[in-house]
Amino acid sequence: MSPYTREKVAIAVLWAAALLVLAGLLAIIIFLVIRGIGVIDAEFIFGMPRAGGRDGGIFPMIVGTLSIIVIAIAVAAPIGIGGGIYLSEYAGRHPLSRIITFGAEWLAGVPSIIFGLFGFAFFVVFLGWGLSILAGGMVLACMILNETIRTTQEAIKAVPTSYRAASYALGATKWQTVSRVVLKSAAPGILTGIILGIGRAAGETAAIMLTVGSFMALPTSLFSSARPMSLHLYLLAVSEVHEGAVARAFGTAVMLLLIVFAANLSAHAITRRFTRSLR
Amino acid sequence: MTDNFKMKVRNLNVFYGKNQALKDVGLDIRTNKVTALIGPSGCGKSTFIRTLNRMNDIIPGVRVEGQVMLDGQNIYNGNVNVTEIRRRVGMVFQHPNPFPKSIFENVAYGLRIRGAVKKNSDLAERVERALIDAALWDEVKDRLHSSAFNLSGGQQQRLCIARALVIEPEVILLDEPASSLDPMATLKIEELLQELKHRYTIVIVTHNMQQAARVSDWTGFFLMGEVIEYNETSEIFTRPKDKRTEDYVTGRFG
Numbered sequence: 001m002s003p004y005t006r007e008k009v010a011i012a013v014l015w016a017a018a019l020l021v022l023a024g025l026l027a028i029i030i031f032l033v034i035r036g037i038g039v040i041d042a043e044f045i046f047g048m049p050r051a052g053g054r055d056g057g058i059f060p061m062i063v064g065t066l067s068i069i070v071i072a073i074a075v076a077a078p079i080g081i082g083g084g085i086y087l088s089e090y091a092g093r094h095p096l097s098r099i100i101t102f103g104a105e106w107l108a109g110v111p112s113i114i115f116g117l118f119g120f121a122f123f124v125v126f127l128g129w130g131l132s133i134l135a136g137g138m139v140l141a142c143m144i145l146n147e148t149i150r151t152t153q154e155a156i157k158a159v160p161t162s163y164r165a166a167s168y169a170l171g172a173t174k175w176q177t178v179s180r181v182v183l184k185s186a187a188p189g190i191l192t193g194i195i196l197g198i199g200r201a202a203g204e205t206a207a208i209m210l211t212v213g214s215f216m217a218l219p220t221s222l223f224s225s226a227r228p229m230s231l232h233l234y235l236l237a238v239s240e241v242h243e244g245a246v247a248r249a250f251g252t253a254v255m256l257l258l259i260v261f262a263a264n265l266s267a268h269a270i271t272r273r274f275t276r277s278l279r
Numbered sequence: 280m281t282d283n284f285k286m287k288v289r290n291l292n293v294f295y296g297k298n299q300a301l302k303d304v305g306l307d308i309r310t311n312k313v314t315a316l317i318g319p320s321g322c323g324k325s326t327f328i329r330t331l332n333r334m335n336d337i338i339p340g341v342r343v344e345g346q347v348m349l350d351g352q353n354i355y356n357g358n359v360n361v362t363e364i365r366r367r368v369g370m371v372f373q374h375p376n377p378f379p380k381s382i383f384e385n386v387a388y389g390l391r392i393r394g395a396v397k398k399n400s401d402l403a404e405r406v407e408r409a410l411i412d413a414a415l416w417d418e419v420k421d422r423l424h425s426s427a428f429n430l431s432g433g434q435q436q437r438l439c440i441a442r443a444l445v446i447e448p449e450v451i452l453l454d455e456p457a458s459s460l461d462p463m464a465t466l467k468i469e470e471l472l473q474e475l476k477h478r479y480t481i482v483i484v485t486h487n488m489q490q491a492a493r494v495s496d497w498t499g500f501f502l503m504g505e506v507i508e509y510n511e512t513s514e515i516f517t518r519p520k521d522k523r524t525e526d527y528v529t530g531r532f533g
Contacts, residue, residue, distance in 0.1 A: 092339070093339070160376075162372065162374065162376035163376065163378055163379070164337075165334070165337070165372065165376065166372065166376045166377075166378065166439070166442075167378075167388075168334065168337055168365065169332065169334060169365055169369065169370040169372075169443075170365065170366075170369070170388060170389040170392070170442065170443070170446065171361075171362040171363065171364075171365035171366040171389070171392070171393075171446070172362070172388075172392045173362060173392075176392045180388070180391075180392065181378055184379070184380075185379055
């Protein structure tokens with residue numbers, strides 16, 4: 001086979017792979033939307049569930065998902081970003097930083113059900129919080145923490161050294177350089193990492209199953225149990241083959257997809273806005 | 280005519296890990312004159328200029344021995360405030376490196392980090408003056424708040440000069456400032472330096488011997504980490520004392 005033919009074959013194969021990925025993604029989305037769009041109306045989004053979820057809306061579930069996301073981000077963002085900044089800018093080659101980085105990488109591979117078990121043993125039982133959105137939020141925070149640290153580190157690493165050199169040459173301190181130049185430059189990347197963390201938190205099921213419980217009422221406090229959308233979807237789908245339940249499972253799935261989609265869109269929009277103001 | 284010496288360097292040795300980049304360098308920088316440092320790649324001239332404002336400090340594994348005196352005080356003394364040294368001794372880099380901010384904010388940066396200028400009108404005035412001194416004001420006065428990246432390479436470099444000037448340094452270090460610029464932009468920078476030397480002390484590293492000859496009053500020739508010869512520019516280029524200097528300035532190597 002001549003090199004030119006090889007090239008054509010390679011291009012064709014790569015194109016096919018890309019199209020397969022796109023097709024797979026579209027298939028999932030279209031399938032879910034077709035099955036679920038039927039139940040979605042104002043009552044579904046803002047109404048309370050009836051008959052164990054086979055009828056009515058999913059408002060408490062939406063609130064449950066959003067509360068857990070807020071708690072997870074509120075905890076993981078400052079710790080993750082702060083940790084990422086420290087590891088990138090201050091710790092340097094200190095052996096401690098290598099241990100932390102390795103630990104964060106290793107944590108990335110831990111299955112979520114194990115996080116759930118840890119969350120149950122520690123937050124629910126040991127700290128006595130019971131099955132609650134607080135426990136769920138904290139477990140999720142642990143899960144997205146390492147990604148937040150990594151994204152922050154990568155974003156900071158991408159900032160050109162020339163900016164730092166210019167800042168130091170003007171007599172800036174390290175913190176001034178980090179806060180006024182490096183972070184401003186790394187902000188889009190860091191924000192994207194946070195928002196993608198939101199997407200992940202929204203869909204997490206195994207970990208929250210063991211920490212949030214599955215109470216269907218509207219959560220009223222941090223220590224309330226709740227039933228986030230992901231869990232609700234699962235329970236509806238496996239409960240019984242009842243038309244209303246299955247349809248609502250798909251409806252919940254579509255709503256969940258919308259939340260993740262919105263998160264990704266805003267990540268893009270923020271990144272674009274930031275880079276536009278720099279160009 | 281007696282010269283004043285803004286900076287004096289004595290017994291300077293610089294190591295990157297085990298590599299010795301500068302060997303026993305001694306040099307006097309004259310006030311309100313342009314001192315050029317020439318030499319082939321890797322001779323240590325960039326390392327040397329970076330010791331003058333302690334920019335080598337940010338490179339890990341660097342060791343500096345010897346004395347660098349600014350107005351008679353060793354800047355490598357333990358209790359010296361590095362940020363103050365860097366205010367007094369400014370630097371312009373080889374590749375223009377404006378911040379990803381507006382033209383105005385780039386110049387204002389040095390003032391903002393010190394918090395000394397509080398009123399916005401005073402800030403704007405200082406920024407304007409710095410841009411005028413850097414011969415850039417006319418070209419940017421009606422787009423001060425647009426991104427610095429919209430400027431051409433030569434304009435960005437003059438912006439970097441304005442950024443350094445706004446904090447009123449005493450010495451300006453330029454590390455091959457025109458090497459990435461076209462001849463027209465280079466000429467503008469060189470003319471600017473002739474203007475600036477009346478108020479500042481200038482040290483310039485250059486790869487371009489003709490530029491050194493055009494622009495400087497004193498020239499130091501570096502080779503393999505040592506100063507081979509240091510004399511008035513006219514002498515270096517017409518009556519060099521060392522054969523190595525002669526070979527370099529006549530282009531036999533480099």
